[in-house]
Amino acid sequence: MKIAIAQLNPVIGDFFNNATRMINRTQQAKANGCDLVVFPELSICGYPPLDLLEDREFVESGINALQWLINHIDGIGVIAGCVLRNPDKEGKRLHNAAVLFENGRILHQVNKSLLPAYDVFDESRYFEPGKSNRPIDWKGKKIGLTICEDVWNDKSIFPNRLYHTDPVEMLVQAGADMLINISASVYHHDKPAFRTRMLSAIATKYRVPLIYANQVGGSDSILFDGASMIFDREGRLCARARDFEEDMVFWNADAVADDSCELHEHAKSATESVLKALIMGVRDYVTKCGFQNVVIGLSGGIDSALVLAVAYLALGPEHVQAVFMPSRYTSRDNYEDTRQLADNFGVDCRTIPIDAIFQEFIQSMQIDYQEDNPGVVEQNIQARIRGSILMAISNSNNSLVLSTGNKSELAVGYCTLYGDMNGGLAVISDVPKTLVYEIARFINTPAERIPKRILEKAPSAELKPNQTDQDDLPPYDILDAVLKAYVEELKTSAEIVQMGFEQNLVRDIIARIDRNEYKRFQAAPGLKVTSRAFGFGRRYPLAKRHQRDWSVQRLKNS
Helix, strand or coil: CEEEEEECCCCCCCHHHHHHHHHHHHHHHHHCCCCEEECCCCCCCCCCCHHHHHCHHHHHHHHHHHHHHHHHCCCCEEEEEEEEECCCCCCCCEEEEEEEEECCEEEEEEECCCCCCCCCCCHHHCECCCCCCCCEEECCEEEEEEEHHHHCCCCCCCCCCCCCCCHHHHHHHCCCCEEEEEECCECCCCHHHHHHHHHHHHHHHHCCCEEEEECEEEECCEEEEECCEEECCCCCEEEECCECCCEEEEEECCCCHHHCCEECCCCCCHHHHHHHHHHHHHHHHHHHCCCCCEEEEECCCHHHHHHHHHHHHHHCHHHEEEEECCCCCCCHHHHHHHHHHHHHHCCEEEECCCHHHHHHHHHHHCCCCCCCCCCHHHHHHHHHHHHHHHHHHHHHHCCEEEECCCHHHHHHCCCCCCCCCCCCEECCCCCCHHHHHHHHHHHCCCCCCCCHHHHHCCCCCCCCCCCCHHHCCCCHHHHHHHHHHHHHCCCCHHHHHHCCCCHHHHHHHHHHHHHCHHHHHCCCCECCCCCCCCECCECCCCCCCCCCCCCHHHHHHC
């Protein structure tokens, strides 16, 4: 049996174009002599459709698109992910389903058993879980078909499992001699390596080949890296699609192992992987939202430089407008570095000074302003003037503003609402400051594109004389370590202190993170590249009084 994985980047709800591209890929697989082509989870409607699943017309369109595919494909088997109605009178009205069809007939249907409800997932809100799953005999194989999360519950890999059953184990016990998993597995920078090890271990454990077809592309904040894979019964990786782009791989299940390897190019490091994810995320968000051009405010600092580089790599220089908005506090270095940066990437850069606007604002508001020591009010006014200018340019040419704040700043509220937080997409809002530097250095290999001085200068908002970030924040290496422990690893303050950090510093950082939830709630959507990002997958109340110093022991003693 020769199998193709067609790794697609669907647009949610674009049924006709998604289905047309599926037909084109099927024809390609058929021309290559394949018996079966496998598409990712919910490939017909795109993942995740969220509350569009409550729209009956959306569901009906997806079912019609599936039937259209069935009617237009023959001579090859197809496995595709789709939304189907639950025929039972009880339970949620929909299933997250996978179907195998051939020559005008559905031969097999599987409904997803394990419905994730953590991080960015909320599938139990919409779907009824599948109650049973048996292998299908097809072309001499007993195929065990699963959907995404169904393969993420092996007790030897996850000792503290979220679910009581393991669909893969049940399929193998029922006689499956080939496993196929269609997936929409959300990316974060530690996940590709773990996922490869996990799938290899499952294939090895059960001594059966495992075919894994993953979605690729950006869906708002959520990114899918693709990297679809096939493992033989020894757990050896024998086919792999590219990461972060559409691709197709072929595998002959009956061929000698050494003759069937097809391993396409991949990121060679976690840093490169994150950069590729950001590039894909910007390109998909901009184009899927109907834009062609973006506008970015440049400051002469590392964050805006990285966002410019990502936008350039995603869209090309002709679709990127840079704007430099100096004030009396802007250093001469930043004038020079901004110009050099724009020239290096071939991007047009406008200079719009803000001093006259700032002075008019101060006078109109009758603010007691000290030029040598402006307060928070005056500093925020500068940021909001710049934000308003960017939005005006956005309105004038129908471009999307890309905001430039990083995860470290967003965490502790070192940003201005309606100022530097303005934008349609927060490109690096899930990239800690230390990783910002790593990616910038990677971009500069082998040739310098981001000016060296931008990488070496002390970070500064330049909203008052001689200002640096470290006037108000801990060193970024310390801040990022605490941030990772608290937000991504969910450690308590006591556990973080035990890692070797000073107690008052830990309490201060955590307090800042907690009290700035209201700012993040109003931020533009950001691209998720870590295991836990602010925004869509992290839901905290804005009005709260959680006194973290009230430990269990203190309550017992009171």
